[in-house]
Amino acid sequence: MQSLLPSSALQQLLDARQTPEHPLNRALAADLAWLEQHPDVHPLTLGSNDYPALLADVACCPPLLYVRGKLAALELPQLAIVGSRNPTTGGAAIARDFARCLASGGFAITSGLALGIDGCAHRGALDAGGVTLAVMGTGIDCIYPARHRALAEEIVEAGGALVSEFAPGIRSQASNFPRRNRIISALSLGTMVVEAAVKSGSLITAKYALEQQREVFAVPGSINNPLARGCHSLIRSGAKLVESAEDILSELGGALAYKREQVMESRAPREHWLLSAMGYDPVTLDTLCQRTGQTAGALSAELMDLELEGAVEQRGSYYNRC
Template sequence: MNDPSDCFVSLLTLLRLPGLGASTYADLHQHFGSAAAIYSAGAAQLRPWLEPSSLQLLQTLRDDPQHEWHSAVAAEMEWLAAHPDVSVVAWGSDDYPHLLAQVASAPALLYVRGALAALELPQLAIVGSRNPSAGGRNNAHEFARYLAGGGFAITSGLALGVDACAHRGALDAGGVTVGVLGTGIDRVYPARHRDLAAEILDNGGALVSEFPLGTGSVASNFPRRNRIISGLSLGTLVAEAAVKSGSLITARYALEQEREVFAIPGSIHNPMAKGCHALIKRGAKLVESASDIVEELGGALAFKSQQITPSSPAKTLSAGDQRLLDLMGYDPVSLDTLCQRSGIDAGTLAAQLMDLELDGCITQNGSYFCRAQ
């Protein structure tokens, strides 16, 4: 929607009004029929929806064609014309994502860089901690790789940690992934993910934002961003999260939107697993493998298991390595503890642990070792 129509200009102007949120705009659009009609409506007609300050500002904009806001909108139009890879879709239009349109707080406008068609694919959101454990990173990557390989688009927030692992897992499967931004579409945050964002676009995916051009990484934008992640998706998987985290906000949005919520359980000693455990207690579906999600959402996708790249056959472990894994259990454990449990000296044990790590059987996080998930 790069056509500089009166309706589009009116919409860009209206969305800058203070207090005009997504729900209010939806009500106004339903009543007046278009952004242009809203913009030209009289104060008495708009008073039930807009605050006095917004009504006064709107009148000022009508009376003053040289107002700085008009210049800002014109500059945005020029930027969009110079970036044909960015589409702008308005709520109520045919190309607005169908699932997101059903959400009560659906954004009035979406900026989409990349493949607009990616937003109509069956999507699964994967979210979690920005500082996950090694197991959390691996779970996010492998769940995303499996599901993307079978036809799901993987949607996440392009953040550090679980988000990045989920995007990367989808790309490693040759699948499609969607990044929902908490900044303007002309920015990538964090900056270190610019290459990841470029790969998402190069592989048929999309970046999405509801925020005006130039919007920076304001903290309050990210919880708002989360409702889009869940709103685009059939379900949301929380891979690993603390009790107080943005991931649980995304899960709450998913529940409000009547979408499925999945959670991967973890060690009772891992603080990053407590958020998932809390979700499970509240009714989220406990999942131990990606196939659990496929079974739940299978009706929304003709899942072709043969599309999945088969995993490499598991290596046959020696009796000594298997005994060591049994002694480790399933919780993180230190080298000193393993020495006590096994009776093996630290030097010999360190070498054995290194071999197991190279074989992909265990992972190390600081001074602790744990089984690979």
């Protein structure tokens, strides 16, 4: 890509101004100066060859994107994975597993770099040696949350990209994140929601996806899990219920020249007699004693083994199957 300095659209706009002290002029000048000091950040103007085509086709696409990483990653077939910032252990595992399987099959995984499901989706793609993109609600130089700085570096080093419409130096503001969600959905062929409350940013992303004529997928959960209600609401509204990466490929496979078996689950779930007795809803130790006829001591030992294997989690006096 040709450098946007000094012949960029930004520079031309700056030169065309008749009032150098105009606040917009000063802001543009500051951005141009910053970009000169950060050659690893690519500013893409709407209409340039490297501006992502899918994003350019939607209403209200940003006139300028800041991209750090591989520009080629923007044109890969992408699947957005979004969800709760405070997922259950099982929800986090689902996001990682789907991302890992789909990334291994050729999808780039796109999310928002947030805590919870977003971070799990990025991590799953990286674990598969795949590409992942993080669309940020801050300036490209302001990683939020701070604990994901190392993750952001891994994304870039692995051939992915950080993407933002916000100028360098823009810090975290609540209003920025719903706005950035339209970019997450627009870059992607479809959006998958894993664990989301009825009123959440993830459902805003799904709404944008529908408006942009993209596919929306939702992972169902227990009726007792409040984080499943947003997904259930999406399914009632027409989102596609998914239980495996294969379900997504059956819908989007036409966009990929990859075999279905490449995105099948890498391993079958571990079968255990106690998991069958637990079912899929939270259950107490006393209830398990009644169902199995086993003593509390014997069941506690089995449950501890299952917890260590990541098959079960304990929350207060209840046990959940992961």
